[in-house]
Amino acid sequence: MSLFAALLFVAGTNAPPPYAPSFDPAALKAGTAGELLVLGTPHLSGLPDGFSAVSLDPLLARLAAWKPRIITIEGVSGPDCDMLLSYKPLYPDVYDTYCWDPEPARKATGLDVPAATAEAGRLLAAWPANPAAAERRHLAAVFLAGGEQASALVQWLRLPTAERHAGDGLDAALTERLDTLTTRRNENFLIASTLAARLGLERVYSVDDHSADATTAWLNDDAGFNAALQRIWNNPVAKERAAADKALEAKLDGAGLLDLYRAYNSPATARVAYDSDFGAALADATPQNYGRRYVGWWETRNLRMAANIRAAMAAQPGARTLSIVGASHKGYFEAYLNRMHDVRLADAETILK
Template sequence: MIRRIGSMFILGLCSASALAAGPGYRPTFHPEQLKGPPAGRPNHVLVLGSPHLSALPDSFAPAQLEPLLGRLAAWKPEAIAVEAVSGLQCDFMRRHPARYADSVGSYCVDTGPAQAATGLDVPAANAEAERLLAAWPATPSAAQRRRLAAVWLAAGERNSALVQWLRLPIGQRIAADGLSEQLVAYLDKRLQRRDESVLVAATLAARLGLERVWAVDDHTADSPTPKALEKAAGEAIAKAWDNPYTRARAAADIPLHADLGKPDGLLAIYRAYNAADAALQAYHSDFGAALVEPSPQGFGRGYVGYWETRNLRMVANIRDVLGQAPGMRMLAIVGASHKPYYEAYLNQMHDLQLVDADDVLR
């Protein structure tokens, strides 16, 4: 993340007096105070701040997610959004390698094998997936599910492909209908990943009878740090992060990780990460600390600019999905540090009501 702040360092040229200035002009228009009511069902969004499961101790096992999955299923979301970059955005970033080569390598799947199997590039596969879903039968055949899984892979939507794979009986998870042996092996291997997009989102979507998940992450604000500034930028941000709030958050994780083996051990982590006081703790340890770090280049301010831009675009992607079918219940699963920004920005939307995660996770 640090390496992507470099192009923003010019923000540091702003004067220190400007940073210390008062609040200045305040607009009189407050969209968050102008909520509906809509003519039909409201849009409800439950933001679930998640640990990255890949970072949990070795004592983590997928079965520990069952208490969480049961509570989320009982809430009955009709759409699930995940912290993943869409195939269409990856296709865009691949066309701009000077800026996004690192991001493509980190966040985008190689769609070459699926394109070879289906004959579809990323834009064509996305269009084909939408065409298939528009005429999707109530009881699709195994062949139709395999075909849609192959198309989702070609579209760069691997988590949606997994939803179709999970909805197939194990005996029907075979190489056919556009799925090559290589793609089957890829799907089977991905099912074993310690990834909340797989073990929570795709798993829950399949259980609820959904046909896809929505990739709403955004990395178009990424940019490489100039080589000459990498060391200084890294040191400035690391120094900002070395603070009592960061240490307190790390200390709070120790007993939570130690209790993973208990029946509700992982649920306790989710409850803690979604608690009301977690938002300010995350801010003070990370973004608030970076905002005031004193480097002349304004490395911290550049990082915060990247972070705010990313979250704004992620929320815009969520709002786009909600606008396609008003009256939706959406579960938005995202890394816990994103949750307060998601909720703050989503709350500004006229036709959207937030759901308290604490009520769902009890």
């Protein structure tokens, strides 16, 4: 061994440990940090035909007993959808996939998304303790114009049935839309909006983010990227996860749906989600780094979603917050938001007993 090689060998064996920051925000919590419950959920639209909204009652009862004052959903906000529409060439198909076109509400109210978003904020800032039915109908119309369907539904559900009619900015098309949302198979409506109305809240917060899609949009037409994802997802853990989900979905009557939510929110589920998907992607070696690019998109999306949740919590320091999100996000949300000074995580297993 040459002297140079020997020096390299010695240097390698005495390499310092990886740098770790000494500052840990998670260790510096506010004394009255706001509690955050992250509820991992299946997407209700994907459940078998036998699913009935009535089976959500045991879940809703437990969430209502916890009494959150802020509810966030995996939905793209009106302003973010407006951005995705404005920059559509950078986000092909994203707006059409994740956003509702508020044009009918713009025609009925005369408000575009920016104006409606500002008007909703103005109305809520001076919102009376006991608003008239006409005020709720008007706010529902404004929320629709701002692209916030789930919040519009909260106002609709808070109206007595006899007051759910056109007027005050709502035309026949918009009232029909709201009636449709009351039974639509979507956790944002059947769980979040329903629960918010039951708890006397005025809105929910849309925190999904698809601006991260720009990081991989240029790969959408790359056959190699799509083939890599299919290969990544074809692994034993993913197959076991799919089989377990299918078994849970086969028993949705009685307490079956609550059992599904308990399973989706168990501590082991976050690791299963990682091993079946993102961990497999990191381990997939290709010259193009397809797996690592995919994980980069996923982490960026979750970070931006977590920031949106933190922003909602910042407006009501100390308030309990329920974040309803697809189960694969749960572990990332908890890990990221646990770093925040004014956030303390709540245990879903305890609340869902």
